[in-house]
Amino acid sequence: MTVKKYTGHAGGWGALKSTATHLLKSDNIAKNIKNLLKTNQDHGFDCPGCAWGEKDEPGRFRFCENGAKAVNWEATSRRVDRTFFKEHSVSWLRKQTGYFLEYQGRLAEPVIYNAETDHYDAISWDDAFSVIAKHLNELEDPNQAEFYTSGRASNEAAFLYQLFVRKFGTNNFPDCSNMCHEASGVALKESIGIGKGTVRIEDFEHADGIFVFGQNPGTNHPRMLDTLSHASRRGAKIVTFNPLKERGLERFANPQSAVEMISGGATTISHHYFTPNLGGDMACVRGMVKVLLERHNLAQKNTNKAQQSVFDLDFIQAHTQGLDEYLQLVADTSWQHIIEQSGLTLEQITQATDVYQQSKNVIITWAMGITQHKHSVATIQEITNLQLLFGQIGKPGAGLCPVRGHSNVQGDRTMGINEKPDDKFLDNLAKVFSFTPPKESGHNVVEAIEAMLSGKSKVFIALGGNFVSATPDTTFTEQALTNCKLTVNIATKLNQTHLYPGKTSLILPCLGRTDIDLQGSGEQSVTVEDSFSMVHKSKGVVGSNTENMRSEPAIIAGIAHATLGNTPVEWLRLASNYDLIRNYIAQTLPEFSKMNERLAHPGGFYLGNSAAELSWNTDSQKAQISSNPLPEDIIPASIRALSNNRIFLLQTLRSHDQYNTTVYGFEDRYRGISGERNIILMNPSDISDLALANEDLVDVESLWTDDIERKIYGFKLVSYDIPKGNIAAYFPEANPLVALQNKGDRSDTPASKSIAVIIKKAEQSNRIITTALPLNGKNLSPNNI
Ligand SMILES: Nc1nc2c(c(=O)[nH]1)N[C@H]1C(S)=C(S)[C@@H](COP(=O)(O)OP(=O)(O)OC[C@H]3O[C@@H](n4cnc5c(=O)[nH]c(N)nc54)[C@H](O)[C@@H]3O)O[C@H]1N2
Ligand SMILES: Nc1nc2c(c(=O)[nH]1)N[C@H]1C(S)=C(S)[C@@H](COP(=O)(O)OP(=O)(O)OC[C@H]3O[C@@H](n4cnc5c(=O)[nH]c(N)nc54)[C@H](O)[C@@H]3O)O[C@H]1N2
Ligand SMILES: [Mo]
Secondary structure: OEEOOOOOOEEHHHHHHHHHHHHHHOOOHHHHHHHHHOOOOOOOOOOOOOOOOOOOOOOOOOOOHHHHHHHHHHOOOOEEOHHHHHHOOHHHHHOOOHHHHHHOOEEOOOEEEEOOOOEEEEOOHHHHHHHHHHHHHHOOOHHHEEEEEOOOOOHHHHHHHHHHHHHHOOOOOOEHHHHOOHHHHHHHHHHHOOOOOOOOHHHHHOOOEEEEEOOOHHHHOHHHHHHHHHHHHHOOEEEEEOOOOOHHHHEEEOOOOHHHHHHOOOEEOOOEEEOOOOOOHHHHHHHHHHHHHHHHHHHOOOOOHHHOOOOOHHHHHHHEEOHHHHHHHHHHOOHHHHHHHHOOOHHHHHHHHHHHHHOOOEEEEEOHHHHOOOOHHHHHHHHHHHHHHOOOOOOOOOEEEEOOOOOOHHHHHHOOOOOOOOHHHHHHHHHHHOOOOOOOOOOOHHHHHHHHHOOOOOEEEEEOOOHHHHOOOHHHHHHHHHHOOEEEEEEOEOOHHHHOOOOEEEEEEEOOOOEOEEEOOEEEOEEEEOOOOEEEEEOOOEOOOOOOOEOHHHHHHHHHHHHHOOOOOOHHHHHHOHHHHHHHHHHHOHHHOOHHHHOOOOOOEEOOOOHHHOOOOOOOOOEEOOOOOOOOOOOOHHHHOOOOOOOEEEEEEOOOOEEOOEEOOOEEHHHOEEOOOOEEEEOHHHHHHOOOOOOOEEEEEEOOOOOOOEEEEEEEEEEOOOOOOEEEEEOOOOHHHOOOOOEOOOOOOEOOOOEEEEEEEOOOOOOOOOOOOEEOOEEOOOOOO
């Protein structure tokens, strides 16, 4: 492992070099260059990397370094077929890393698990569909099946999937959103009546202040840096809150700007960079509002009537409710509480407030640093309150911007992948398809794991994703899957989830976003929705060696047809021409009316956003200014009481060289960490307080109020610029530490950025990294797993 401080700016030649290296390492350089040029273009495919949007500007490259990696890795010519599975048993494959599995290439043909030999064998598509149909139809209750979705599924696939599952009879739709932006959806729905962001990409051109909370766009949304650098050069002030000094948020050279590339110059992104404690953001915003309230109270004494209010009283009066209760709560929150919890000084909070107050138009963005805490819903509502106090919603250059993760995770929700569907959607489904969809709420991710662990749920079907590695309490989730009678994975690449088969298990290989999708009526395109509610077409361009793969809609149609016959639709006919699926989407969801026609417009179409139009679909028909108490403490007293050792708060995050559970390599370039992923970032003075040294190996144990030991072993300490008491490790390596019940209030999102842990020098000098949980009475230790 090497650790070397990265002193350059983000983007620039480094990003270009890395893109080139990944291209050169790929099997087919010319093909991949051609692919990249089609990324996010009108006649190409939507980048499977992230959900950032694009302005409708012809002639620009629209990919980034990490999008290039995603495209290259999907377009590999390596194949995992029956020969591969003959050579490798499931037990052997389980011992390999995710990196190894991903590297084997694309899944090439359907396979079924043979428990006697512990190998997967080839199976025909028709037989695979029959196996699934038989298992589903034999269940006593449709609620005994779980239907997981990962956010790459297209609108067409997602719509078909939810239609099949609801007709089958359940709302059990655990999905990656539950682990991602669920808190944003819950908070915004309550506060402003719609669970999506209110800004469009053009708004960034009109914002004077942009506040970025808890996200690392240099790695996870690199095209956002392009947007931010334009705003910065135009004079907008950017304020960042992040415990880590993420390089991309400090300085960025745009690989698409000739001047910056040639001059070696870069644009300053953040004018103020604040490093709060993990989970301290709600306190930061509460502090900002407290400063503003104090200024407001002073202003009220002003004799000039026009200057008597700091807040936008007209907006508040016309559009909101809950002001008085909230301001009382702010007044009652002590500065000591705010300062201690935020980890910032009063002066820093005041600086942030000044920028906010001086900006005519403000956008606030956020991602996982905000959504993966116990008090995430409350934090997002606090952010929303701030914007409501100043009427910073529903005007150009202002609003709320949860930056979504997976490239179509927002679209999947719009299509009805939702364990708690709203009545209007169900009524429309009932009307269009003449059946009564189930109303009862289904399972989210945590509930699905619990149901499979207890044996209540017996079938697990996954439309993409890597359930075992993405979810908390890894060992429990593995057990939950192996408890099932049937597990089915529709996937592009082999991953750990496929290696924890139920009694019967199928892997069904599907086409990816970049592949040409040929059906009965010709080449198909699909659609996706970005973070800005823009729906656009995506059409694959790669076309070799995919004969025995099927598209996601074709696979879903095959399963549905085998299970339900031709009800309520002719599944196979829909899969032969996706225009027909889109016609049904248009009939079911009013905002998609004339979908096929509107898609002809370059750049696609905008779904609209009620809150951005100052229409509030809440019970009161007003935007809600919420009153949530600041948490007493980020690490609750009940957890503190569990250990006499020093307790640290751990966040799990992404390196620059991974896509969620897919590890592309070992270069976390902007953090200067190379060659190693089993690491713990820690403040140097914390390392010496523990009487440890940089690069020492440690065991990490998380604290939770059950009697289960959750540990990871032999992680390397890396001395890092991070607030004291806060530490960081990579996702998914640290997932075994997240207790299933350590989750967000009202969102049930695993609190992956808020794990109380204790650190000890590693007991063994060899580096066995695994979990140790007592399961079924068997005490697993690193040596007998
Ligand atoms: N290349 C690439 N692109 C991706 C992904 C990927 O894995 N690789 N994943 C996609 C998906 S699904 C998602 S959801 C997004 C994820 O995008 P991000 O949310 O950027 O992902 P994380 O790596 O989890 O980064 C969390 C950031 O928040 C900070 N943070 C953590 N806790 C706190 C906190 O309490 N307060 C504050 N203020 N900051 C905090 C961390 O230091 C880190 O900078 O990216 C999407 N795009
Ligand atoms: N500790 C911790 N845990 C986390 C997080 C964290 O920050 N910390 N982040 C959470 C977040 S934000 C998310 S979104 C989840 C992600 O959870 P998932 O979405 O379940 O995980 P991914 O790693 O994105 O899934 C990768 C797999 O998807 C399959 N795949 C890729 N492309 C396609 C496709 O086009 N179609 C199909 N059918 N399959 C495809 C491949 O087989 C690949 O192995 O993880 C969550 N888990
Ligand atoms: Mo995500």
